[in-house]
Structures are given as structure tokens and as C-alpha cells.
Amino acid sequence: MQTAIAPVHVELLPTACGRVIAVATLDAERSLNSLTLAMVDALLPQLARWAEDDRVLAVLLRGRGERAFCAGGDVRALTQHARTGEGDAGYPAHFFAREYRLDYAIREFPKPLLVWGTGVVMGGGMGLLLGARFRIVTETTRMAMPEITIGLYPDVGGSYFLSRLPGRVGLFMGLTACQFGASDALELGLASHALAAESWPVLLTQLQAQQWPVAVAGHAGIVEQVLQQLPAAERVPGPLQQHAAEVARLTDHDSLDALDADWRANMPDAPWLAKAVQAYRAGSPTSAAIIWKQWHESAELTLADVFRTEWTLSSQCAAHPDFPEGVRALLIDKDMAPRWQPARLADVSADWLAGHYAIPAGMTQPLADLEQCFSARKAGV
Numbered sequence: 001m002q003t004a005i006a007p008v009h010v011e012l013l014p015t016a017c018g019r020v021i022a023v024a025t026l027d028a029e030r031s032l033n034s035l036t037l038a039m040v041d042a043l044l045p046q047l048a049r050w051a052e053d054d055r056v057l058a059v060l061l062r063g064r065g066e067r068a069f070c071a072g073g074d075v076r077a078l079t080q081h082a083r084t085g086e087g088d089a090g091y092p093a094h095f096f097a098r099e100y101r102l103d104y105a106i107r108e109f110p111k112p113l114l115v116w117g118t119g120v121v122m123g124g125g126m127g128l129l130l131g132a133r134f135r136i137v138t139e140t141t142r143m144a145m146p147e148i149t150i151g152l153y154p155d156v157g158g159s160y161f162l163s164r165l166p167g168r169v170g171l172f173m174g175l176t177a178c179q180f181g182a183s184d185a186l187e188l189g190l191a192s193h194a195l196a197a198e199s200w201p202v203l204l205t206q207l208q209a210q211q212w213p214v215a216v217a218g219h220a221g222i223v224e225q226v227l228q229q230l231p232a233a234e235r236v237p238g239p240l241q242q243h244a245a246e247v248a249r250l251t252d253h254d255s256l257d258a259l260d261a262d263w264r265a266n267m268p269d270a271p272w273l274a275k276a277v278q279a280y281r282a283g284s285p286t287s288a289a290i291i292w293k294q295w296h297e298s299a300e301l302t303l304a305d306v307f308r309t310e311w312t313l314s315s316q317c318a319a320h321p322d323f324p325e326g327v328r329a330l331l332i333d334k335d336m337a338p339r340w341q342p343a344r345l346a347d348v349s350a351d352w353l354a355g356h357y358a359i360p361a362g363m364t365q366p367l368a369d370l371e372q373c374f375s376a377r378k379a380g381v
Helices: 037-052 080-084 091-108 124-130 158-162 169-176 182-188 197-209 216-229 244-250 256-265 271-282 285-297 303-319 322-332 350-355
Strands: 002-005 008-014 020-026 056-063 068-070 113-117 120-122 134-137 142-144
Touching (some): 008 197, 037 056, 056 068, 068 124, 080 091, 080 322, 091 303, 120 124, 124 158, 134 182, 134 216, 158 169, 158 285, 169 244, 169 271, 169 285, 244 256, 244 271, 256 285, 285 303, 285 350, 303 322
Parallel strands (some): 020 056, 056 113, 068 120, 113 134, 120 142
Antiparallel strands (some): 008 020
């Protein structure tokens, strides 16, 4: 059975045991399946129904086409009011609340949930993938948290996940928007499996052919067995593995001021590292300050607490100058010359930074009940 829910396409695939595998496809191939509010509002109640439906054994989430799983959130819509004065000033806060509920629902989903992370997986796409039990990448996967380049920061739970990666590699990823592939993702635990991109139809066929046990507790084991039998993607060390020692050295600073001085005075010889450092130099100083603070302060927080902090931060970023300006410069006018305010890290004051952590005037924290996700059987609906 196939149905279309706004820009999300849903299929229920019959299995040999008489129940079904649910497949949800982000259906916006032209925009690299950028995550919209319509997608979020379709997926949240759908996940809640599938969690309750005894016929549904497992859920697979993918993007339409081969180029991308999801290239990120719809940042044009998120910054429209700030850039043009048109639209709803409260839209970003509403979108972020709904998006983070979806990301958290994926993390807490009570049945096996697989994300097929082939092609571009960036920003909001990383948020969808990182919460899943089974995070599948392929030889075409291209990952990044590129938010510093548009005046944002790695949200969608990025503060939680990046702060828990080995050493300071998560800090480097956030500050540089560096791109990496399946091998690095698997090595760092950002992915659980690396499969050949051509394995998708075989994966579906094999899942349908299994004799699934009645108890949900045994379903993850069935999925794991199927994944282990599929052709693996070829693994060669990725750039984060190749340059691990230099990444450790570059981030070995006691303060962001010291790191900033080093990175602006010295350019690494290796092209991949040089591109990463150049992205930092061109990025928003305010974003850099937020990323540094989030990485240092999020390691001890629960995911729900991180999402609550990120909702405040992201809502404030949409109301402050750099996020709208970054989207204008890189995605709208494409002049690649954002005018950051402030333009230098030295001018990012403590008060300016603190303002990004204040709940916007007239609003209340919409994620206060986040932990009730599936215990309340609502998933934000």
C-alpha cells in the first residue's frame, strides 16, 4: 500500500509473517529533500501511529533520489521574515520546536527505525539520522554540520552528539563545516552500518522475507541479521581518520580566542584541512562562540535538555543578524560575502552571547514535556 502525505511518501510493505514494514520517503528531490515544516508535521503523527500499530514491525526513513537523504532544514523559510519583513516572525520558533520533537521521537521510537543516509546528509538531515537505532551510510554519503557558514550552529541535537565524539573531533566538525563520508561516520559511531548504495532494494526484500517473532524485543535482532548479510561499502580511511593527529593539534587550545588567533595566523598544508580552516575564517564569529560554548557545556546534559537549550538558541539566531545574513549571502544572492555582526570574534561580547540563550520575549519553553514523547503516546501531536 502506498500513500502520499504532503511531501512525505509512505509505503507499507507486506512481510512473510503477515505484518508490514513501513517506509517513509522525504519527497522533495529537487531541493535535496530539505526538511520542511510540512514534512515534520506529516512524520510526527505518522510515527506515533506506527508506534501503536501492532502490524508495523519496523520503520525505514529515506530521501527521494540518489543525490541526498536530506541536505538540511528549509533555511530560506526560516529566515524569510528577518530578511524581507514578510511572513510570520514566530515561524522559526514553531519550526524548531516541531523539528526537535521529531528528532527526539526518532531517538525514542520503540521499534527498529532505520535511516538510509545515502548521498548528502547535512544539518537537519544529520538530526534525523543520528537519533535512529540503525544509521546506514553508503559509499556516496557526504556528511557535514555546515551551520557556521550561514550564521547558525550545529543544532538538531548536534550539541549532544558532537560533544560525545572522541577527543575534540566534534568541536572541529562544528567550527569548520568539514565534509566526510561513510568511513569516518562509521569510525566515529555516527553511522551504525556502511552498505553498498545498490543494497536498498535487497534490504527491503530481505526484511519482507523474515519470519519476525511476535515480541518487539526480538525485532532489532532480525534487522541486525539482515544488515550483516548485505554487501558492505568499501572502507578506506576518510579525512578525519587521515588527519586525526592534526585535528587534535589544531583544537588543542584552552580558549576560543587562542584557537582563533592560531587559525587566522597559520594555514595547514593539507588541502582538506586548509579548506576546513578557511571555512572557519569565513564563518560567523557569533556562531563560533556558540559552538565553542555548546561543545564544552553539553557533554553532561541529557538529549532532552540539549534540545530545550537548542530551541532557545535557534529561535534567537533567527532573530539576530547573522543567520538571515548568512542565508542571504550563501543561498539567496550567492555573493558569498556575508556581513557578520559582529565581524570579529573579539567583538562578540559576553552580553551579546548571553542574549542568544534567553527565551524570546512572550514565549515559553515548548519542549518542557519532551521526555513524555512515547510514554504519553503522542509524539508531539
